[in-house]
Amino acid sequence: MRTDLKIIEQWISAGSHVLDLGCGDGTLLDYLQREKRATGFGLEINPDHITTCMGRGVSVIEQNLDTQGLGNFEDHSFDTVLMTQALQAVRRPDMVLDEMLRVGREGIVTFPNFAYWRLRWYLMRRGRMPESETLPYKWYNTPNIHLCTFKDFEALCYRKDVRILNRTVVDGEHQDRWLSRLWPNMLGQIAIYRITREES
Amino acid sequence: MPDPLPTDSVGIVTPQTLHFDTPITLACDQTLESYDLVIETYGELNADATNAVLICHALSGHHHAAGYHSREDRKPGWWDSCIGPGKPIDTNRFFVVSLNNLGGCHGSTGPGSTNPQTGQPYGPDFPVITVRDWVHSQALLADRLGIECWAAVVGGSLGGMQALQWSLDYPERLRHAVTIASTPRLSAQNIAFNEVARQAITSDCEFHDGRYYEHDTLPRRGLMLARMVGHITYLSDASMGEKFGRELRDQAYKFGYDAEFQVESYLRYQGERFSESFDANTYLLMTKALDYFDPAYEHDNDLAKALLRARCEFLVVSFSTDWRFTPARSEELVNAMIAARRKVSYAEIDAPWGHDAFLIPTPRYTAIFHSYMDRVAREVGA
Numbered sequence: 001m002r003t004d005l006k007i008i009e010q011w012i013s014a015g016s017h018v019l020d021l022g023c024g025d026g027t028l029l030d031y032l033q034r035e036k037r038a039t040g041f042g043l044e045i046n047p048d049h050i051t052t053c054m055g056r057g058v059s060v061i062e063q064n065l066d067t068q069g070l071g072n073f074e075d076h077s078f079d080t081v082l083m084t085q086a087l088q089a090v091r092r093p094d095m096v097l098d099e100m101l102r103v104g105r106e107g108i109v110t111f112p113n114f115a116y117w118r119l120r121w122y123l124m125r126r127g128r129m130p131e132s133e134t135l136p137y138k139w140y141n142t143p144n145i146h147l148c149t150f151k152d153f154e155a156l157c158y159r160k161d162v163r164i165l166n167r168t169v170v171d172g173e174h175q176d177r178w179l180s181r182l183w184p185n186m187l188g189q190i191a192i193y194r195i196t197r198e199e200s
Numbered sequence: 201m202p203d204p205l206p207t208d209s210v211g212i213v214t215p216q217t218l219h220f221d222t223p224i225t226l227a228c229d230q231t232l233e234s235y236d237l238v239i240e241t242y243g244e245l246n247a248d249a250t251n252a253v254l255i256c257h258a259l260s261g262h263h264h265a266a267g268y269h270s271r272e273d274r275k276p277g278w279w280d281s282c283i284g285p286g287k288p289i290d291t292n293r294f295f296v297v298s299l300n301n302l303g304g305c306h307g308s309t310g311p312g313s314t315n316p317q318t319g320q321p322y323g324p325d326f327p328v329i330t331v332r333d334w335v336h337s338q339a340l341l342a343d344r345l346g347i348e349c350w351a352a353v354v355g356g357s358l359g360g361m362q363a364l365q366w367s368l369d370y371p372e373r374l375r376h377a378v379t380i381a382s383t384p385r386l387s388a389q390n391i392a393f394n395e396v397a398r399q400a401i402t403s404d405c406e407f408h409d410g411r412y413y414e415h416d417t418l419p420r421r422g423l424m425l426a427r428m429v430g431h432i433t434y435l436s437d438a439s440m441g442e443k444f445g446r447e448l449r450d451q452a453y454k455f456g457y458d459a460e461f462q463v464e465s466y467l468r469y470q471g472e473r474f475s476e477s478f479d480a481n482t483y484l485l486m487t488k489a490l491d492y493f494d495p496a497y498e499h500d501n502d503l504a505k506a507l508l509r510a511r512c513e514f515l516v517v518s519f520s521t522d523w524r525f526t527p528a529r530s531e532e533l534v535n536a537m538i539a540a541r542r543k544v545s546y547a548e549i550d551a552p553w554g555h556d557a558f559l560i561p562t563p564r565y566t567a568i569f570h571s572y573m574d575r576v577a578r579e580v581g582a
C-alpha cells in the first residue's frame with residue numbers, strides 16, 4: 001500500500017460515499033471499499049485503467065473532468081471527493097476545486113510541490129524546466145500544465161474561503177519525514193491536503 | 201460452418217421449445233392462456249445454479265445467439281463474437297441462456313402462431329407485448345430452468361432495456377445487469393422512425409390488416425421499407441461512407457430511378473432478405489415495445505427514483521457514433537444510477553459503426569466486456 005493512500009485512508013470515515021477524480025487503476029477505491037466499507041465511483045479517461053477498475057469491482061465512469069466537468073453530480077452527494085496527483089493536470093484547477101467542494105462535503109487533494117528544493121536547484125543550476133522522478137516530462141509534452149507550490153495552493157484556498165483541515169507533506173516515496181515537516185515548501189515533495197468549505 | 205471449427209466457438213447447438221401452460225397476464229391486461237418459448241443454452245449450469253447468464257435480444261434478434269445449427273450454416277448466431285469458450289461471455293464458466301421473446305417469429309409464441317380460440321393465426325389479435333412482459337416471461341423461464349438468481353442479464357439495444365427492467369422488477373434475481381448501446385426511453389425522433397416503419401408495413405396492400413397469413417401473402421414491400429429505414433439508423437454516416445461512398449454499380453449515371461448507387465442496392469437487398477424471413481406483425485409489436493419502454497414513467501419521470509429498488513451492479517456501454525441511442529442517452533441512465541447510488545461502471549467506446557457497433561468486436565469493447573464478465577464469474581465462483 002502506497003503511503004499517501006494510507007494517509008488518505010485515515011481521513012475517510014467508515015461507510016463513506018466517495019468520488020475519486022482520476023481514479024487510475026482503482027487501487028485506492030478498491031482498498032477503501034474493502035477496508036472502510038466505502039461506496040462510490042471513480043472517474044477516469046485512460047482506457048486501460050478503466051478496464052482494470054471494472055475487473056476488480058471498482059465502479060468507474062468514463063468522464064473527462066476538463067470537457068465534461070462534474071455537472072452530472074448533485075450538490076453534497078459525496079462525503080469525500082478525492083483527487084490524487086491530478087490537480088496540476090486539469091485545465092482549471094481553481095474551478096475543479098470549487099466543483100469538488102460543491103459535490104462533496106470534504107476534499108482530499110494531493111499534488112507535487114514545484115518549490116521542492118531539488119526542482120529549485122535544477123532550475124537555478126541549468127536554467128531549464130525541472131525534470132525529476134515525480135515530474136518525468138519535457139516542458140512541451142507534460143500533462144502537468146498547472147504546477148504550483150504548497151504556498152500557491154494555500155493562497156488559492158485562502159482566496160476561495162476553503163478551509164484546510166489537515167496537511168501532510170511527504171517525500172517522493174510518500175514518507176512523512178521530519179525535515180519536510182520543518183520546512184515543507186522547500187523540503188516537501190508531495191502534499192496531501194484535506195479541505196472543506198463547511199463551517200467547523 | 202468453418203472447418204475446422206474455431207476453438208472459441210460453442211459449435212453445433214440445438215434449440216429447444218419449452219411449453220408453458222400457466223396463463224400469463226400482460227401489461228395490456230390481456231392474458232395468454234399458454235405459450236411456447238424457444239431457447240438455446242451454451243455451457244453448463246453449476247451445482248449451485250449461480251453461473252447463469254441471460255442474453256436478451258434486440259428488435260430483430262432471436263434465440264440463436266452463438267454457434268451453428270448445422271455444418272451447412274454459413275453464419276453463426278447473432279452474438280457469436282461475444283459468446284463462446286474464452287470470449288467475454290465465457291461458456292467455459294457461464295451457463296448461457298438465450299431465448300426468442302414472446303411475440304417473436306422464430307418459434308416462440310407470436311402473431312404468426314395459431315390462436316387456440318380460433319384455430320387461425322393470431323395476426324393483429326396477438327396482444328401488444330411490453331419489455332416488462334418479456335422480463336416477466338423470462339423470470340418464469342428462469343423458474344423452469346431452476347435459476348433463482350442470474351449472475352448477469354445482458355443485452356444490447358432493446359436487449360439492454362430488458363436488462364434494466366430486470367433490475368427493477370426482480371431486483372433480487374440478478375447480480376449484474378449489462379446494458380449496451382441502450383437508452384432509458386426512446387426519444388421523439390426514435391419513435392418517429394418506428395412510426396415510419398409501421399406506416400410502411402400497414403400501408404402495404406398485402407398487409408390485409410395484419411391477416412396476411414389467411415390471404416397466403418406477405419407485406420414484403422412494407423417490411424422491406426421498414427427494414428431499410430431501420431437499417432439506416434443502425435449505421436453511421438461515416439461507416440456508410442466508408443462502405444459505399446458514392447460508388448455506382450455501373451460506370452456512369454443512367455438518369456433513371458433504378459438502384460444505381462451501391463448503397464441503394466445494398467439497402468434493397470437487405471430489406472428484401474429481411475422481408476422474407478421476418479414477420480411483419482412481430483416487427484410492429486417489437487417497435488411498439490420499444491416505444492412504450494419508460495421505467496421512469498411510473499416514478500414521476502424520475503429515473504433515479506425508479507432505480508432505487510435495483511440491487512444489482514450495472515455495466516453501461518455506449519458507442520461514439522451511435523446516433524440511434526447516443527452516448528448521451530447512456531449517460532442519462534448512468535447519471536440516474538449515480539444519483540440513486542447504485543454501483544455502475546460506464547465506458548464510451550470509440551467505434552465507427554453507429555448503433556451496430558454493439559455486435560462488432562473491437563479491442564476496447566472486448567477488453568472491457570471481458571474484464572467485467574471475468575469479475576462476475578469470479579464473484580459467483582465460476
